[in-house]
Amino acid sequence: MKVSFPHMGTSHIAFKHLIEHLGHEAVVPPNPSKRTLSLGVQHSPEFACIPFKILLGSYLEVLEQGTDMIISSGGVGPCRAGIYGLLHEKILKSLGYDFEMLIFEPPLRGVGDFISKIGRVIKPGGVGWIEFIRVFKITWKKLLALDETEILSHRIRPYEITKGETSRIFDQCLYLIDQAQTQGEIEEAKIESERKLNAIKQKEGYTPLKVGIIGEIYVVLEPFINLDIEKTFGEMGVETHRSIYLTDWTRDNTVFDGEKNIKKAAEPHLNQLIGGHGINSIGETILYAKNGFDGVVQLAPFTCIPEIVAKSILPEVSKKFNIPVMTIFLDEQTGKAGVQTRVEAFVDLLEHKRRGKGA
Amino acid sequence: MGKTIGLPSTLTYYSYFPFWNKFFSALNYEVVASPASSKQIIDWGVKETVNDACIPIKLFHGHVIALRDKVDYLFIPRMVSVDGKATFCPKFLGLPDMVRASIDGLPEIIDQRIELKRNTHGLLATCYKIGAALKENYINIVNAYRKAYIAHFQYRSQLINGVLPGEILHDQTLNVRNSRTMGGINLAVLGYPYEVYDPYISVNLLQNLAAMKVNVWTAEMVPDAILAKYRYKLSKDLFWHYSNKVLWACYYYLKQPIDGIVHVSAFGCGPDSIVDKLMELETKAHNVPFITLTIDEHTGEAGVLTRLEAFVDMVSYRRERK
Numbered sequence A: 001m002k003v004s005f006p007h008m009g010t011s012h013i014a015f016k017h018l019i020e021h022l023g024h025e026a027v028v029p030p031n032p033s034k035r036t037l038s039l040g041v042q043h044s045p046e047f048a049c050i051p052f053k054i055l056l057g058s059y060l061e062v063l064e065q066g067t068d069m070i071i072s073s074g075g076v077g078p079c080r081a082g083i084y085g086l087l088h089e090k091i092l093k094s095l096g097y098d099f100e101m102l103i104f105e106p107p108l109r110g111v112g113d114f115i116s117k118i119g120r121v122i123k124p125g126g127v128g129w130i131e132f133i134r135v136f137k138i139t140w141k142k143l144l145a146l147d148e149t150e151i152l153s154h155r156i157r158p159y160e161i162t163k164g165e166t167s168r169i170f171d172q173c174l175y176l177i178d179q180a181q182t183q184g185e186i187e188e189a190k191i192e193s194e195r196k197l198n199a200i201k202q203k204e205g206y207t208p209l210k211v212g213i214i215g216e217i218y219v220v221l222e223p224f225i226n227l228d229i230e231k232t233f234g235e236m237g238v239e240t241h242r243s244i245y246l247t248d249w250t251r252d253n254t255v256f257d258g259e260k261n262i263k264k265a266a267e268p269h270l271n272q273l274i275g276g277h278g279i280n281s282i283g284e285t286i287l288y289a290k291n292g293f294d295g296v297v298q299l300a301p302f303t304c305i306p307e308i309v310a311k312s313i314l315p316e317v318s319k320k321f322n323i324p325v326m327t328i329f330l331d332e333q334t335g336k337a338g339v340q341t342r343v344e345a346f347v348d349l350l351e352h353k354r355r356g357k358g359a
Numbered sequence B: 001m002g003k004t005i006g007l008p009s010t011l012t013y014y015s016y017f018p019f020w021n022k023f024f025s026a027l028n029y030e031v032v033a034s035p036a037s038s039k040q041i042i043d044w045g046v047k048e049t050v051n052d053a054c055i056p057i058k059l060f061h062g063h064v065i066a067l068r069d070k071v072d073y074l075f076i077p078r079m080v081s082v083d084g085k086a087t088f089c090p091k092f093l094g095l096p097d098m099v100r101a102s103i104d105g106l107p108e109i110i111d112q113r114i115e116l117k118r119n120t121h122g123l124l125a126t127c128y129k130i131g132a133a134l135k136e137n138y139i140n141i142v143n144a145y146r147k148a149y150i151a152h153f154q155y156r157s158q159l160i161n162g163v164l165p166g167e168i169l170h171d172q173t174l175n176v177r178n179s180r181t182m183g184g185i186n187l188a189v190l191g192y193p194y195e196v197y198d199p200y201i202s203v204n205l206l207q208n209l210a211a212m213k214v215n216v217w218t219a220e221m222v223p224d225a226i227l228a229k230y231r232y233k234l235s236k237d238l239f240w241h242y243s244n245k246v247l248w249a250c251y252y253y254l255k256q257p258i259d260g261i262v263h264v265s266a267f268g269c270g271p272d273s274i275v276d277k278l279m280e281l282e283t284k285a286h287n288v289p290f291i292t293l294t295i296d297e298h299t300g301e302a303g304v305l306t307r308l309e310a311f312v313d314m315v316s317y318r319r320e321r322k
């Protein structure tokens, strides 16, 4: 069976591993491109948020390659993401595609449903449960290796002497991790990646500005949509810290509750779960301020409900905790040049502020 | 005279004003509803809100400003859920926080969270909390609650009988037609109550349809129990209270002898991007004409009217041919 899944940051490398080891052919969604977006836009409601459009475009691209099954995730709301799968399926079927859409709801919502859906995936490949769990654990290791390597790359980039070197090396690291098949190999690939990144020639005696990146998960994770904002900052010598990685997201959403602090920080300003990452955006801004960050960038899809609520409240937070916040709303018309200019202006502001503090 | 309490006349106003009006009056408060939406009110709202917000939210902020200096309390409950399942749009959930962060010089806000499960006692408990915060005693609160409940019940039955909120709340004569014996074409006009029933947002949609001799059918004319039967058309409910109502009403009216469906939607409304697409797919499958009127603060009546007339012409033509 040809199986595909959404594209989100670097996670496709791990999902490809999972699908292949379950005895299927993985159709890896191509990196989102102008074409993906325009396909998606063409068939999406106008005011759907950009993640919806990109995902739809991506699905159309993998269906062109003969995909039989698309696996995606659901959700419990109150944000739209949980309805996405259902609407994607309706739109694609109305366009005449014949395929199966398997939408995984969080296991806490119905364990039986979750298990029977896994069964739908593993049985046709002749894989048993024990084998599935083994493969799943390795996939998780891969995801962790990917995230940890990326975190390191963002830490090193602002110090690089040769502009662009970190990104070049990082691509090599992704290749290494992609190639690794066993637990041992993944571990080795990770160590080798760290070594390569650490070997990059770095400026000394330099303290970069530190910026926290907050906002809606999909646009934060997908460089194509956020116009490579972390790279842009990094190459201007600014260190970025991203609030979300897939590995901590999955952990929170299934069994653990590591978000208590964020919610507690947000409480005086927004005392209600509003879906998406709305409450996180408030809480994280406060925590970034308390941890000595110089500024925060909020990334939000155009029409994103939770982030609009957050944006309305952020000026108050920004003032109270004395931390500049810049919000970037992203849609299909957002251009790289515009974002670049705003990033430059923001960095100027932060530098100015820091000098003021030092004096 | 008792103290004054302000209720913004938008968002949940069209669903629950009679309830809260009666509740607070019975507790001896003078209830002040903000004046009807207007250019002035929307301008105030636009000034205080992020420009990415939808027009109903901007308008709400405007209504708050209209009341700000006139009342002792502002009632902005945090509407989370009224059935224990669907929540309101996330913008409703964050509403008191947004208002506080955006508008200065506010009177005391009563922002009691309203999160009901399936039974009505939850509402009594919530009312008790509101009353207790105002230092009322238990007996008075229960009495007020009882009166409010009856008022709400009467209001709901009037709506189901085809009376429009504006006719009850503002004592207007709208001459909107919705009797099948009158002849003319039948259109279901669906959308959130704060869009459909606010003549300022909907740019006089209902009056204009009346002038075209169209019978208008809305989601509020269908009893909740009947609407709820249509929930199983989708494998999963939508998450939002009003969105479910609109969508289920669409499914319901597609089963009635109806000539077309009009969807009123706010520019940039998140939930509607989904609702509208589902309606479009469903009406197409039933071969029923469908039009979406997307509205923002710059929408002019003339433009909407032109599209509406063309739609009504098309629908009448189709009907004659049948």
Ligand code: SF4
Binding pocket: A049, A050, A051, A079, A080, A081, A216, A217, A275, A276, A277, A301, A303, A304, A305, A306, A307, B270
């Ligand atoms: S969080 Fe925002 S972008 Fe994500 S699904 Fe919800 S509305 Fe869309």
Ligand code: SF4
Binding pocket: A305, B054, B055, B056, B057, B089, B090, B091, B092, B192, B266, B268, B269, B270, B271, B272
């Ligand atoms: S449902 Fe739509 S129109 Fe209503 S508040 Fe939410 S986003 Fe705005």
